[in-house]
Amino acid sequence: MVKLLSILLFLSTILFSKTIFNDKELKYIDNKKYITVSNEFDYEPYDFNRNGKPSGYSIDLLELILKNTGLKIKYSTKPWTQLLEDLYSGKLDIIHTIYKTKEREKTMSFSTGYSKVIQSYIIRKDEKDIDNINNLFGKKVGVSKGWVEVEFFKKFPQIKMVFYKNIEEKLNALSIGEIDAIIDSNKVINYYIKKYGYTNLKTSDPVKNLYGSRLNDNHYAALKDNSILISIINKAYDNTSIEKIEALNKKWFGEMLASNVIFNEKEQEYLDRKKSINLCIDPDWLPYESFDKRGNHIGLSADYFKLFSQKSGLKFNTIKTDSWSQSLEYMKNKKCDMVSFITHTKEREKFFNFTSSYLKIPIVIATKLDISFINNFEMLENRKVAIVKGYGIAKSLLKKYPKLNLEYVDNISKGLELVSKGEVFGYVDSFATISYALQSKQKTKLKIAGEADIYWELSSGVRKDEPILVDIIEKLINSVSVEQKQKILNNWIIIKYEKTIDYSLIWEILLFFSVILLFFIYKQYLMKKSINEFSQLIDSTMEAILIFKEDMLVDSNQSAVNIFAYLDKKDMKGMVFDNFISRESKKLVYKERDNLEDNIELLAQRKDGSKFHALFRNSKLKDKNIRIISVIDITHVKQLESQTKQAQMGEMIENIAHQWRQPLSTISTISSGLSLNIDLGNKPEYNVISEDMNRILSTTKYLSNTIETFRNFLKEEKEKKEVVLQDRLNLVISIVSDSLKSRYIQLKNNIDNEKFIFTTIVGELDQVLINIINNAKDAIKENDIKEPWIELNLEKKEKCFLLTIEDNAKGIPEKIIDKIFDPYFTTKHKSQGTGLGLHMSYKIVTESLKGKLYVENTKNGAKFSIEIPYTFVE
Secondary structure: OHHHHHHHHHHHHHHHHHHHOOHHHHHHHHHOOOEEEEEOOEEOOOEEEEOOEEEOHHHHHHHHHOOOOOOOEEEEEOOHHHHHHHHHHOOOOEEEEEOOOHHHHOOEEEOOOOEEEOEEEEEEOOOOOOOOHHHHOOOEEEEOOOOHHHHHHHOOOOOEEEEOOOHHHHHHHHHOOOOOEEEEEHHHHHHHHHHHOOOOEEEEEEOOOOHHHOOEEEEEEEEHHHHHHHHHHHHHHHOOOHHHHHHHHHHHHHHHHHOOOOOOHHHHHHHHHHOEEEEEOOOEEOOOEEEOOOOOEEOHHHHHHHHHHHHHOOEEEEOOOOOHHHHHHHHHOOOOOEEEEEEOOOHHHHOEEEOOOOEEEEEEEEEEOOOOOEOOHHHHOOOEEEEEOOOOHHHHHHHHOOOOEEEEEOOHHHHHHHHHHOOOOEEEEEHHHHHHHHHHOOOOOEEEEEEEEEEEEEEEEEEOOOHHHHHHHHHHHHHOOHHHHHHHHHHHOHHHHHHOOOOHHHHHHHHHHHHHHHHHHHHHHHOOOHHHHHHHHHOOOOOEEEEEEOOEEEEEOHHHHHHOOOOOHHHHOOOOHHHHEOHHHHHHHHHOHHHOOOOEEEEEEOOOOOEEEEEEEEEEOOOOOEEEEEEEEOHHHHHHHHHHHHHHHHHHHHHHHHHHHHHHHHHHHHHHHHHHHHHOOOOOOHHHHHHHHHHHHHHHHHHHHHHHHHHHHHHOOOOEEEEEHHHHHHHHHHHHHHHHHHOOOEEEEOOOOOOOEEEEEOOHHHHHHHHHHHHHHHHHHHOOOOOOEEEEEEEEOOOEEEEEEEEOOOOOOOOOOOOOOOOOOOOOOOOOOOOOHHHHHHHHHHHHOOOEEEEEEOOOOEEEEEEEEOOOOO
8 A cells, every 4th residue: 555655656746747847857857866955053934953953934845845846855054154155166056045136146046036024123122213224323233244234234334243153143142232233034033032032122114225125035046057946946836835835834934924014113002002994985986996785895995905904903994985075075074094095196285194106007088989099188178078076186187188178076987977978078087997887887888989198196095193004004005015916906907907998999009100100201202391290290199109310219209208218309319229129129129120010029128127018110211211110018918918828728727627537536546445445454466456556557647648738739839830620620629528528518529530731820720719619618607508519510611611619508699799809808707807818819810820700699609600711821
């Protein structure tokens, strides 16, 4: 029995490794008998040694994530400075619990950060809090050689450094008054204070100018020539269950993990005294915030303040109001202590203290369907536009567009109703809010028609007589990780935001720009003044336009100034094209220099060095050494495409799970049977054991082949070549068949064995078929179809192959059947769909495969038809 379990463990290790690692990484693991890992004597709770045994969070985590990789660990226990020397000399493979710095990045490769910490000042309880480095001038601080703190204090010669071997010596010296302060991780210090009873010490304010006042990450690190080991650690970490990592966090940090926030003495006294805060919100502003039918606070702000409550222990009582303007009145009358989301304006500073902004939202306008695209809000001159009363963004709109005629309403529902009735031209609000409303309230006769060139920046607002509270909320905001922010956004904003974006707007913009470009060329031919006239015209476009003469920028529009974050047009003048693209894209640009007249996607670069995805198009004027380049920021589109790919990957994993369930059950049954017989004293015969082992090996081989099938499908290069159409269809069927069987869906495969050979881009048709079949599967589940089926048919036409996928899920409602290929349109719940799947399928068939994709309702359900030409056309 023990031998059997060993075999199963060995097989699971092999399968795990082959699933996540590439060939080079597998070869490294096979050739490496063990890796040598650092271990300090005394840096609790992360890394220490007790009675010759390495212990700590970093140690346990590394052993956990490498458990199934096949790599063994050998520890080297030494002081920190010696461990650093051993790493550089090649005696160590991995050093851990280490911060990433620019200096270290020259020689080391770093893993994903696995533990976030805040560097804080540690002082005695009878001392005043340190909120600025100047408070330490003329005083002594404790430091350790080789630690980053030494480099930090070197910048301040007014402070005397006293060197100690380790953290415990520094804490002892601080406790008895030999030094005045130290700096260290708040998690480490809280651990020492609680475990070893340093009751006269406390953590003061965070060290604000250390690493730009950001959270630090602990990493695993290796020398750059051993970076493949870091790649293995990262992949293994990504494939480790969150539950196991959470168990480690609880083991080593306990209740400290609930809050990464360090409050000073006054703030902690406030929290102990106050206990609860009265919170006001906008009662009708989904997806940001609202009340549900039971009066519960819901929306994005609800998720944020639930997190704030966990981190601080404060209870936030959401006060019921009827409108946003009433919420503001409640603040003025002190019925509320704070509001969740608010725009910072000078007028409001009379009543509010504001936190920093932590949401930035584009502003758009909703109109009737027959309104043309609005590329500039100046086109709304003297038109009546509705906006919710009390919104601070109204002043920003009027400042930039003074001729707007604003009509104030109580809530978004009233504003959209006035648009529907034609009593106002449009309604202005955030992109996500309007998108949410148009979907949830089925306002099918309205659309988003344009975007203002300003953003809604939201902060939290606190009453003027609660100055400590605003500091507490600011710390809570800063403590929210990027991952937590993204999760909250995914829950409420991103999906709703996607559903109503009209992707055709991009083509309208390009068409608009093409007309302007033709006009420009014509006016160039007629007169020399054309550049000035053209500059006036292009300033009204939303895309960035760059004009180069002899490869030097001579003019641009205002959108270019905004998109690339320059001060003004003069600040950009004289730049070369390389200034506007990232280093990663330069090689592609040089390679495709002669083909830039087509749209090309590049990684653009702003003045401050930050990067973003953009579409570039180059036009060159004849007889003039002038180039005109238009640029469109497609960051939002890339984010949405990424989400769609993640959703497709989730469906793929579900298919794998269905194919694995029965084989794993077989292995479990055989193993349990052998175990039971042995426990009952029934010794199995050799031929029975041999037969069972063969069944296990056969089943394991099937599991391995299944993974190989999916692996080959996912890594298949998208290249043009001749394929057998039936082979591609059979591959798709093998991937989805078990998933369909698990839901009792019959797959009617009416495709005969006659081989149809055609030229195509490998992999793209497969993606389309899987997406359509998965949509059919979801429709069958949603409509609770009895005896469900999906039918595949293939026939050869005069000029193309016709492939159809039909289901019996009752069809698509006629009012939306014409929209299903539109970008971001979806009937699924926010957690299930992005609205990009069918749109991407349509683009693949029509643009990449040069075919046709259309849908119709039959008496049974929906029938998707794909026409594929025999020959691939460039």
